[in-house]
Amino acid sequence: MPTNDSELQAQARRILDAIAFIPFEQCQPLTRDFATIPARPGIYAIRHRTEGLLYIGKTKSLRGRFSGGHKAFLWAWLDKYNDKDVRIAVQLISHWKNPTLLLELEAIILRATEPPYNVQIPTEK
Numbered sequence: 001m002p003t004n005d006s007e008l009q010a011q012a013r014r015i016l017d018a019i020a021f022i023p024f025e026q027c028q029p030l031t032r033d034f035a036t037i038p039a040r041p042g043i044y045a046i047r048h049r050t051e052g053l054l055y056i057g058k059t060k061s062l063r064g065r066f067s068g069g070h071k072a073f074l075w076a077w078l079d080k081y082n083d084k085d086v087r088i089a090v091q092l093i094s095h096w097k098n099p100t101l102l103l104e105l106e107a108i109i110l111r112a113t114e115p116p117y118n119v120q121i122p123t124e125k
Contacts (some may be wrong), residue, residue: 062092
């Protein structure tokens with residue numbers, strides 16, 4: 001678990017690299033039940049094959065977050081993206097019990113990427 005700002009920045013960079021640069025074909029495809037996505041805490045990215053990151057978020061249960069619906073899927077549908085061109089990249093997080101840390105990690109990643117479907121990007125403290 002990071003103990004200072006530089007460690008937090010480094011961990012955020014590792015998470016971002018994991019969700020942004022994994023080959024698209026290795027990301028999780030959209031399905032009805034999202035059975036291949038773990039029901040564990042994590043940070044995730046909804047990605048488009050050619051346009052990159054569309055949305056980034058965090059959750060206590062990755063599978064639960066998607067099986068319950070997600071506004072980014074609706075927006076992608078409204079933008080007329082082909083469902084074969086939208087996938088989910090996930091990064092499991094082992095220290096979910098520290099919500100402040102996760103908020104900070106998510107905020108760093110959002111400021112670095114500014115995905116178009118994230119409505120509000122947290123400002124830096």
